[in-house]
Every structure is written in C-alpha cells, then in structure tokens.
Amino acid sequence: MFKVNENFLKLPEAYLFSEIARRIGAYTEANPGADIIRLGIGDVTSPLCPAVIDALHKAVDEEASGSTFHGYGPEQGYGFLTSLIAEHDYRRRGIAMDEDEIFVSDGAKSDTGNIGDILSAAGSVALTDPVYPVYHDTNVMAGRRIQTLPCTEANGFVPELPSARPDIVYLCYPNNPTGTVLTRPQLKMWVDYCRREGTLLLFDAAYEAYVTDPDVPRSVYEIEGARETAIEFRSYSKTAGFTGIRLGYTVVPKELCGADGNGGRVALNPLWRRRHPTKINGATFLIQRAAPAHYTPEGAAQSGEIIKGYLGNAALIREGLGRAGYKCWGGTDSPYVWVKTPDGLSSWEFFNLLLTQCQVAGTPGCGFGPSGEGYLRLTAFNTPVQTRRAIERIARLF
C-alpha cells in the first residue's frame, strides 16, 4: 500500500477558526437575533476601490475578444505588473530592485508555505510564539524541526535571538497576531544575525501598508545586507482588499544563496524561478490587470483612504480599551490589537465573556501558540460604527 506523508498526522487539528465559528453558532442559536459584532477574523470588509473595479471590468472585456484575449501568461507574473512593483514598492523608496527578483503569485499565504519547496527539509526553523499558524503547519508538513521564540509582555513582543542557530527564521512585522512592530535597529539586529549565522530570513511584510511611523521599516530591504539573507513576502490582501481575489508577490534577491550538500553556494532566485512554471501557471490575468490600478494616483488615494479607515478603527479599539483599563499592544501601525485578558482569565474564558456579555467576537490568543494564552486579538476590519459600538460594550463590561 502506498504511504502518506506521516508529517500530516502530527499536525494540530485546524480547529481555531472552526471552534470560534462553532461557539458563535451555538450562541446565536440559543439567542436568536443576537447582534454580534465580529472583530475576530483578519479579513477586510471594505469593497474594492473604484479604480480597481474599473480595471477589472476592462480586463474582463479583454478576455471577451480574440484580439485581446490572454491565455497562459508568464508564470512569474506579467512584466506590466512586476515593473510597477519594482518601481513603486521599492525604487521610489530608495531600495534597489530588479523586475526579475519579483515573483507574482496568488497570495502571501501560498508563498510563505511553498517557499519551503526550494529548501532542505532537513533544516531547522525558528518561529515566534505567538505566530501565524501557516508558518508552523507548513513546516510540520515538510518535517522540519521547529524552535519557538517566545514573544511576551516582558520583551515587548520582540523575539530575542535564538539560543541555537536555526537554518530558517520567519518574522512577520507589523505582526500578526500581536500588532506590534520592529524598529529599524531591531530589524537590523536580525538581519545581522542571519548574515552572520547563514540563516535564511523569511520576512512577511503583508501588513506594511499600515506602517505610519517613519522609524518602522516597511521592507526588510531597508536594512543593509538584507539582500544577502532575506526573502520578502508581500500581499495585496490587506493593502488593496484583495483577500477574495488573491494576489501577492515574493522577492528573491539575486545575491541570496544557500548551500548544497558539499557547501557550494546555490542562488535561490533561479530555484524559485524554476519552481513557478512547474507548480503554478501564474496568477489570474484579471487580477494582475487590477493591481496596477492600485499604483495610479486615484487608486493609491482610494486604497489609502480605506487603510486610514481601518487604522482609525484600530485607534478606537486601542484607545477605548485603554481608557477602560485594558492593557493593549499594536493598533498603531497595524490592523490588529492584542489585548491582555483581565483578571487572569484564559483566552477562551475572555472570548466567551465577550461573546455572551458583549456580543463581540474576537480571536483567542492561545490559538496562535502557547505564549498567546492570556491574550485576545481584535481586528480593525469592521466599520467605524460597529467598532465603536463593540468597544463601548466591552468598556461597560466591568
């Protein structure tokens, strides 16, 4: 009998969001008409901006005519998009970038998992705790050894350097789930460490559009030497509301090398380039046509307004809960607010309390790892009106 990948049997059940949905479902069944406000899931709620909608309609019309129809495209992304990314997201911010270092995909989730394909499965991985579960689960699937870097109130949710050298480290800043950021010196410490130790830094910048503080880097490549040690993941999900239509990209600088079994240097850019035509057929043409609208003055202004709205919600949460006596982190350069549970309640106890007493749904911090116990994540992805109502309810709780 053929054998399965037994690493899958070591995975935790993907229970977090289904368990949340189950508890909310049970509550609404017992309390029909309950006016539940959802600040739990990390999904945008604003519709796509008009510039993107226009671009999508035009792209659909292109697919309706034989003379403008696009079938298979370049697997690594159309040049009309990679050139805009290199120019707007990097060069205009003073970061050198070639178009052929940019690989367009259907999103950062896919890429943060798939990147493991080009890396040895025998390597070790360091992950923050709490962490976005995708980094953890995809590396369990691949069979890599995992060490965790606790992020706690004591270290300000900024991980300390590992005691044992890992082959790979994932960092996500602005962070999901804590909403905290790294300053330039803090990120530099990590880049320097990775260069020194021959560790690959996988930097998830999915939330960079939320950074307003000039001392907080939006790209790992703002740090000198990062091109030799880091891959960066970007997403249009939280930047332009593309969660449902899917688009992201990954940057693999040409300088970046790993080792083969004999210690010879192997550049990663050609490996990732080789993977694309073999394992994906490129991101949907329509969505690649939509992304450039995000780089026009109108599109940039429109998505900027949406992000400003979400950041306003984050401020409502952070400040409202702060006034009510809660300890909170994040929410200034991030859509996430990390709330310490009151009175030593567990994450699930606080979740239940908010659900049943305030009809507000959050996400229990323990779902992101053991160090998330005693915390709850609230997200800014609702409307200002609903966010304000939710915070008023929570503020009246005690």
Added chain:
Amino acid sequence: MFKVNENFLKLPEAYLFSEIARRIGAYTEANPGADIIRLGIGDVTSPLCPAVIDALHKAVDEEASGSTFHGYGPEQGYGFLTSLIAEHDYRRRGIAMDEDEIFVSDGAKSDTGNIGDILSAAGSVALTDPVYPVYHDTNVMAGRRIQTLPCTEANGFVPELPSARPDIVYLCYPNNPTGTVLTRPQLKMWVDYCRREGTLLLFDAAYEAYVTDPDVPRSVYEIEGARETAIEFRSYSKTAGFTGIRLGYTVVPKELCGADGNGGRVALNPLWRRRHPTKINGATFLIQRAAPAHYTPEGAAQSGEIIKGYLGNAALIREGLGRAGYKCWGGTDSPYVWVKTPDGLSSWEFFNLLLTQCQVAGTPGCGFGPSGEGYLRLTAFNTPVQTRRAIERIARLF
C-alpha cells in the same frame, strides 16, 4: 549556511518551450515578416464565451459593494460551485459524488504537483514516456524514484503494466502529448492493477471535454472500484478557455486510503482538506463565480461550440497530414495530434524543417521524454483558417 533542496539541482533545465521560442525568434529576426503559424503551444485562442464574460462582470460588481463583497472564501471552494460540479460533471453521468470530495483550485497543474505534499516522499512513481513534464519535475523536486512506462507505436501509446510495483502512477487520458485515449477496458486494467497492488492512481482528465467516443471514459470513476484507488484532476482551461484566468478541481473520494508507517489506513480526503487552508486561500472569487456559467444551457452550448471548433481543427490536421502520407495519432477525442517525423528525422530536425520551409511551429516530441523522439506534437488551438493553411503548407513539403 542553510541548505537548499538539492533535488532541484537534478532537474532538467526547463528548456523546451524557451528553446522553441528562441528558435522561432531567431528565424523571424532573420526573416522579417515571416508569416508563422503556431500549432505548438497547448493554449486556447478563442476568447471566453459570452455567458462567462457576463458572469465575470457581475462578480466584479459584487466586489464593488460592501453588502455583496466577498473576502476570504472557503479554502476548498464555494458550495455554489462544488454542488454544480458534483451534479453536472458526475451525478448526471451516473457517477456518485459528494460535494466534499471536490476541491476547487487555481488549476490542474498546481494540483497534480501539490498532491505530492500529502504522500510519502520515499515512494516510487511510474510515469508514461512521453509525459506532461509537470508530473516528472514535481516528483524529482520531492525526491521520489521514477520509473517510466514507454508509450510507443508498438503499444499504441497505451502503457503496459509496470514490471515493478510503483506506489504512485500518473495517467493522463486523453493524453498530452500523444492525443491518444484509453478505452474503458484499458482503463479498467489500470484501476484493477492499482487496487490489487495498493498503488495510488493519479488520473489527469484535463482533456475530458474533447471525448466524443462513447467507449472512451471521461472520468476514472466510470470504472468500478476507482473510488478506492484514484484521485482525479479536472481543469477549466481547455474545457472553458480558462487558461489565463485559472480554475480547476481535484476529486479525492472518501474511500481512498493510504498507509501510515505501521500499515494503518489513512484516508486522503481529510489530509487534502487539511492542506488547503494551510497552503492556499482558495481560488479567486471572481473565477469561481464565472465557472457556474459554464453549466448553464447557454454557457454549455457556447463552450461546446468552441470545443467543436478545436476538434474540427484537429480533424483538419489529422486528415490533411494523413492524406499527405504522414502517420498520425490522436486528434479524434483530443486537441493534440502526434505526428511521426518523416524519413527518420529527429524531432528537432523536423521542427526546424517545418519552421523554415513551412513557417509552422510545432512542439518536438523529444521534449516530453525519450520515447517522444521521432515525433512532433501539433495542437488544434488555432483558428480553422490558419490550421488549414498550415496543413496545406506541410502537405506540399515533400
């Protein structure tokens, strides 16, 4: 220094289509204005049908309003689509199918490679020769041992059962690149073999819409017992012209089990279900909204006409070359025609001859594996006018 996946260093250069493009480029540069007819690449040329275009515009409008906006969807596909697939593609053809056995993705290429994630990398794989390179390359990346099953004129391009039992076998019928098919008894022989030997059958049915012969199965599940041994891959690329907008699905029946290290049975359906939310975030909402149009009477009629057109082209190629004295296979239930090179020419020699003497671009058979040497693949994905002109030119060659 962190290590790369050394299996990538064993991959053949992905040279085939780039080498073809290079040779065509060199020829057109030396012969400006050359009227080259492309029968090489397996990409559709007809635009999307009106029913699909309408559905896409409507879906774009849904994304423009907060009340109808769709963000993250179910990672395994929306129920509005999986229910249609189960009903139209299976139950109406007399095949039992539950919706939760269907997993929507961005295409069959991704899935035929990614399926390896849930299987032991220590297993062995049997592949036909010639073969769609994706099966080969993704299994090299994973480090699996590969045995080849030669498909030749002598066996009618239907592989014989392996001499040594493989853990996994890939079959693609109607076949890419040979255009040949399996009859029901031939496919039954494989299903019976796989059940008996505990081999997983990965059946790529990307070209099922081209089957017109009632004795040729369109789904592996037409064969009794296939649910216990086979996974099926389907694509909207060649069925509805979705090559550029990307959509496919994979069927993993609930009965289908592999073994863990102790010989215990492990169902594959939950493993693949667990992979989706971890490694993909679902296929683009817009495209999932477009696919149902393909199942309406209008949409089905419109895509049916397009396929009829391509099959007409295939007949032009097959019959035209046959009259000119060429030996051809395929092209009756497939968009591909497999042409034996004349006078013992190699694949590349015949390719060059067609390019320089007829200004027709094909694909050298040797690019699909050693048994493809001495053959050339022509595709039906051009217009009838251009296809006819190309064949007239080739017929005049000798």
